Amino acid sequence: MRAIEKRPTAWSFVSGKIAALESELLPRSFFEAVLKAPDRSEARTALGKSPYRVLFPDDKSLDNISAILDQRAKEVRAEIFALCPPYPLENYFGIGSRFRTFRTLFNQASKQANASPADLDALFPIFAVEPEFADGLREHRDMLFRKNPPQQATPLERSLYLDSAATSLMQVVSGYAPEALVRDYMADRAVLTAWAGIFRLRWSGVGADIIKNWYVFDNSTDLTASILAMEHEPKAEVSRRLSTRSSAILDGMDMNRIRQDIDGAVADILRDTVLACRLVPFGAERALSYLVANEVEMVNLGLSLSAIANGIDRDVTLSRLRREYA
Numbered sequence: 001m002r003a004i005e006k007r008p009t010a011w012s013f014v015s016g017k018i019a020a021l022e023s024e025l026l027p028r029s030f031f032e033a034v035l036k037a038p039d040r041s042e043a044r045t046a047l048g049k050s051p052y053r054v055l056f057p058d059d060k061s062l063d064n065i066s067a068i069l070d071q072r073a074k075e076v077r078a079e080i081f082a083l084c085p086p087y088p089l090e091n092y093f094g095i096g097s098r099f100r101t102f103r104t105l106f107n108q109a110s111k112q113a114n115a116s117p118a119d120l121d122a123l124f125p126i127f128a129v130e131p132e133f134a135d136g137l138r139e140h141r142d143m144l145f146r147k148n149p150p151q152q153a154t155p156l157e158r159s160l161y162l163d164s165a166a167t168s169l170m171q172v173v174s175g176y177a178p179e180a181l182v183r184d185y186m187a188d189r190a191v192l193t194a195w196a197g198i199f200r201l202r203w204s205g206v207g208a209d210i211i212k213n214w215y216v217f218d219n220s221t222d223l224t225a226s227i228l229a230m231e232h233e234p235k236a237e238v239s240r241r242l243s244t245r246s247s248a249i250l251d252g253m254d255m256n257r258i259r260q261d262i263d264g265a266v267a268d269i270l271r272d273t274v275l276a277c278r279l280v281p282f283g284a285e286r287a288l289s290y291l292v293a294n295e296v297e298m299v300n301l302g303l304s305l306s307a308i309a310n311g312i313d314r315d316v317t318l319s320r321l322r323r324e325y326a
Contacts, residue, residue, distance in 0.1 A: 014083040015282045018290040022278075025293055026050060026301075028324050034304040035314045043308040052301060062309040069298045070097070076294050080287055087284050088176040091129055092186055093291055095173070099166045102127035106162060110151040117144040120151055128169055136172030139216055140165045153214065156206070160214035164224075167194040168217055182284050184243035185273045185292075192246075192266045195238045198224060199262060245272055260319075267296065267322045274325070293325035300324060 030050070037043035040059040047053040055061070055068050074097060081090045105123055109115040121141050128134035134141075140161070143150055150161040167190050174186030194217045201211055215224045235255070239247045249269045258265045274292045277285035300321050307317040 010085045011282045011284065011286070014080065015286045017083060018080070018286050021290060022293070022325075024051075025325055026297055028300075028321065031300045031304045031321055031324075032318065034301070035307060035318055037308055040309055043305055056305075062305055065302055065305050065309065069302050073295065073298055077291060080291060084284075084287055087287075088173050088186075089182070089284055089287055089291070091133065092170065092173045094129075095166060095169055098127050098129070099162075099169075102165075103162050106151075107158070110158065115151065117149065117151070120144050124165075127165070128172075132176070133169060133172050136175075137165055137168060140168065143216070150214070157210060157214045160201070160211060161216065163197055164194070164215040164217050167197065171217070177284070179284055181273060181277050181280070182288050184245065185270060185277065185288060188242050188246045188273065189266075189270055191238060191241050192269060194224070196262045196266050203259075242269075243273070245276070246270065264320055264322060267299075271323060278325070289325075296322045296324055 034043055034046045037046050040062050043062070044053070044056050044059070047056065052072075055072060061068065077090075077093050084090070102123060105126070106120060109120055109123070121144055124137055124141055125131065125134045128137060143161070150158050153161065170190035170193065171187060174183055174190055177183040177186055194215070198211060198215060201215075202208065212224055217224055235250055235253065235258070239250050242250065246269050249272060253265060253269070257268075270292075274289050278289035278293075280286060303317050303320060306312060307314050
């Protein structure tokens with residue numbers, strides 16, 4: 001793996017760039033204005049002089065909100081990482097887009113009668129990129145060669161297996177971050193993403209045995225089984241696996257809040273760590289805090305525009321907006 005640059009001075013330029021970009025982050029009132037728009041045209045007008053206005057040149061473009069914002073997110077990350085010294089953040093924030101490609105290739109290969117376990121195993125370095133990270137997914141890779149392997153499983157079972165590979169990779173990469181705040185955020189997000197995914201599955205009626213068999217998180221730790229054993233009190237088991245900061249926030253969170261919007265709850269749990277990163281004048285912490293703030297901004301914009309474009313209840317959408325960092 002490439003050497004990790006830890007000298008604060010190496011981050012001076014990107015930290016200055018981020019300070020300027022932070023001043024352009026959009027406040028909640030911006031998204032509230034978008035939600036008040038009566039139709040698609042007015043919603044686009046509400047984007048005003050923001051950088052997002054050019055992304056939606058006509059009403060038809062609102063049919064592709066997710067794809068347009070995903071592309072924009074890639075461009076923002078590329079701009080930041082072009083200025084950053086070598087660091088695991090680039091790999092970490094790229095997991096989502098690489099995973100979508102990996103999932104497609106894996107599912108296509110699984111449908112081919114002549115696809116060997118070795119062919120599927122060869123896809124993992126494409127997903128994980130660094131050899132050390134691919135080695136960290138050894139249990140997922142070994143499962144390809146076992147009796148009743150994931151490539152021969154049902155679509156649901158294979159989906160759980162692949163999703164757990166993504167969260168496990170997040171956990172693996174987090175271990176390579178030297179700074180405590182960055183490492184805490186990355187590891188907490190991995191655990192909380194797995195936790196949220198498991199409970200969404202249970203709440204949608206997926207059996208606990210199926211989840212335990214196919215959601216393999218962090219190489220044979222008992223996270224999945226222990227979470228399922230505590231499903232009537234979902235906070236208890238995951239809290240002890242988080243950093244002190246995130247654990248305290250989760251412990252004080254109302255269960256109704258979690259059940260109403262578990263992804264929003266995850267964002268709230270992680271928010272204090274992001275804000276602490278933002279207070280660090282130079283370093284990977286500043287890059288992380290801005291990238292997360294930008295993610296939240298795009299989630300809020302996507303929710304707001306989708307509500308107008310698809311006739312989703314605006315009050316419900318307003319209640320699900322993430323707490324912004326502006």
